[in-house]
Amino acid sequence: NAGVTQTPKFQVLKTGQSMTLQCAQDMNHEYMSWYRQDPGMGLRLIHYSVGAGITDQGEVPNGYNVSRSTTEDFPLRLLSAAPSQTSVYFCASSYQAGGSVNNEQFFGPGTRLTVL
């Protein structure tokens, strides 16, 4: 298994540009999520999905869109990039949504995004 994969690893955007961060998992996991990690802020949840066709907002959803058309893929779209979106983005997945005693989160390697 490849686990959770993310592309690209690095990206530089100009203010106002749009782009899609890709995330895929090959473990047939129900739950997928996107976090951003900023110095001193820990992990902040952007959006999450409990299954194909179902998405919901997390703590910091503004400026981001998601969709979940398949179990495997969960892309994150930046609609109009702003310097405040400069961050490291992590995608994560787990076997099922909360309440399972073995609900370990599997993280991707991250995408380092800079918005100029």
Next chain:
Amino acid sequence: GDSVTQMEGPVTLSEEAFLTINCTYTATGYPSLFWYVQYPGEGLQLLLKATKADDKGSNKGFEATYRKETTSFHLEKGSVQVSDSAVYFCALDSSGGSYIPTFGRGTSLIVHP
């Protein structure tokens, strides 16, 4: 709602020193508890977990015991190495029906030779 509180870092130690990173939690129901580690430039990965009270999770010389009476899950290692330098995250997964795991803010560990 659920919450996880970790000691702030960075924690700076010399090689072979004893490590403790404190973690306390608030949760509904009976959560599972986790420690994740993030090495520089990488994503988080599971270090250890405990699923019920008094369980001890262990891996790579690290240990943590699920203490329901003190709502704590402190991470310990008897002798740290330079290669343990990383950020450590305490987390919980509540049985109370929330879909979303709760993470602490992370504690940076720096180990000097």
